[in-house]
Amino acid sequence: SAVISQKPSRDICQRGTSLTIQCQVDSQVTMMFWYRQQPGQSLTLIATANQGSEATYESGFVIDKFPISRPNLTFSTLTVSNMSPEDSSIYLCSVENGELFFGEGSRLTVL
């Protein structure tokens, strides 16, 4: 397994601002991903965070809205830009380390 730490665990943000979520893993992993869990809904993959290159985004998600960094094999960030109330969700970092493991999530509320 892998120990995945996310910061912040929760935050309340104002409309139009941006917030960066950090994900730290306790071991080097090749593959890291970012998921979103909207209220009352299931998990949806936002993008694959590629080390040393641009992230690969899923349909419906764009780099301008969700810029991602992956400077090394243990760390990634997801920024939620120009937030609106519709961005209120839990954002989850996940890693493939034999299986697919998830962090505790970052719960964002946008007012």
Place this chain on the structure above:
Amino acid sequence: EDQVTQSPEALRLQEGESSSLNCSYTVSGLRGLFWYRQDPGKGPEFLFTLYSAGEEKEKERLKATLTKKESFLHITAPKPEDSATYLCAARDAGGTSYGKLTFGQGTILTVHP
């Protein structure tokens, strides 16, 4: 398009009352059927991965099985601490991202003492 449907949406059991959760999937070339447990305010906790029809895996009071169209999570003699949302997810073989799982909506399990 891949689809994963879980039933029931919610299940209430008495402690010791065994039951099963269902996960039906429509996936082009299944490359793994996953079960997770999610507690309120927490991220999903990995339980099992099943790869082929007929495969079974067990962990404590939980047993997951897989057919060509669905998976079951059997809970034997549940305890209140088994109360959680159970998520089912599928990965297809269609060349999509390795990390892309299609998740069901989850089954909220409540076990009363």
